[in-house]
Amino acid sequence: MKQIISLLFVLITLVGCDTSLMVQSTGVLRDASRKFELHNGDRRIIYIPMRHLGTRVYYDQIQAAVDSLQKSGYVVFYESIAYQVDSAAQRDLYDRKFRKLTGNRLGLQQCIETPGDTSRVLRAPLYRKLGQRIISQPDYSFFLVDYGTAVNADIPKNKLLDDFEYRYGAIQLDGCDYDTPLSAPYTCKPIKTALKNKFDKEFVMQQREENLASLVADAPQQKILILFGTSHFKGFLRNLQARDPHWVKIK
Template sequence: MKPRLLITTALLFILCTSCLNLSLRAIGAYDTKAEPKAFTNNKKTMVFIPMHHIGLKEFYDDVHRLTDSLHNEGYIVLYESVKTKDSLTDEQKKILNLKLRKMVGVNIDTIGYLDTVNNRLMGRRFKNRKGLINQPHPRLMGADFSKDRVQDVPFNKLIAEYESRYGEIMLNPCDYNLRPHEKYECGKEPDDQVNAIIRGYREESLAKGIMEEENDKIVVVYGALHEWGLYKKLQALDSTWTRVIKPN
């Protein structure tokens, strides 16, 4: 390889790696403390703990501390998880995973976004110098499922809702032949339609779950990007919902 081409290639690699780290920092992946937000409609109080799906162990330990403290104050916790609860054949799971990839544009592995064994982040090579981990199971962050619960839409039902609104997700040979860690270039579904389901539909389901919950003290442990959408969905159901001083 010519020296100039070698230098250019090296610079591009550094730039890509730098951009990835900047993106991770922007989404809070390197945060060590959670920043809960509180909302009320004068009947219920909802504490939203913004999550990211990869982060530092210190961050998830802090979420555990917060949920323990709020449990002691009488709160129940609602968790995010699109894991399917229905019995599916291996072929059904395969097709659903391919359709989900076509919606979001990346392969969502069962181990999470970060593969610490093969040093890959969403399929890309990644040097994990900071010790990032995948978001732990709720039980490892203080979940008590004798009272807490998952309040979300399983991904098979998300896909069913998507197809009922926009038509069947049509898979092509590229979808079937592309390996899990290869870059997805098989024709992604439109972003506005995907966001209407992956964010809007789930936020609407979560808002209804909050409104129907008998306990008037509720913690929501959900991805940070859902905070504003959830707030607007709650206000659509009850205009008295408002932001209050965040808890300690």
């Protein structure tokens, strides 16, 4: 009987927030000890693979690492696709195009109170049972990044969308796209899956990895600390070594 009750509890939790059951397999509960180190003669790179969800301890560890490495001369190159637009109306239009492309795939964000709010935990009860405090990635100011020297090594979201439209044509919005508030569940007709996959692969992944590698390769800094998504490291390294095969991964 207890087994049946437990199974029902798991199923109810799965329906309420299906990602809660996979938290341990996603690496969310790991610590921040993993780093990649590269060198090319006198130049050094440390790449800290960032996760957009983690424990408070995980982000505290990254904060300590960033603070220490900056004091030893490393300059931060960070990930941020923040918009560079002139008006709220432009941002609204880009947001609707982005939603059309991605289908508003919130994923884990569905379980978060407010992105960037480090005082809130996930609602799912299984997380609390694990005894871990799961939060979304804080702003870079939390990590004590020195904005006076740091470099945004990413591509604005509006440029990614512009480049996509230049290559594959305009993202056509319909009445449903305009009438549905950005904060509401998205039930409009999505864009073709093939185009969605092209955006993910060619722009969200490849273009940003090529851009990061280009900026790092041409940068004057001798010691660079990269704060970028975990899934981008392999593509970044491949592009960096294509530009200069003398870059060697030592850790």
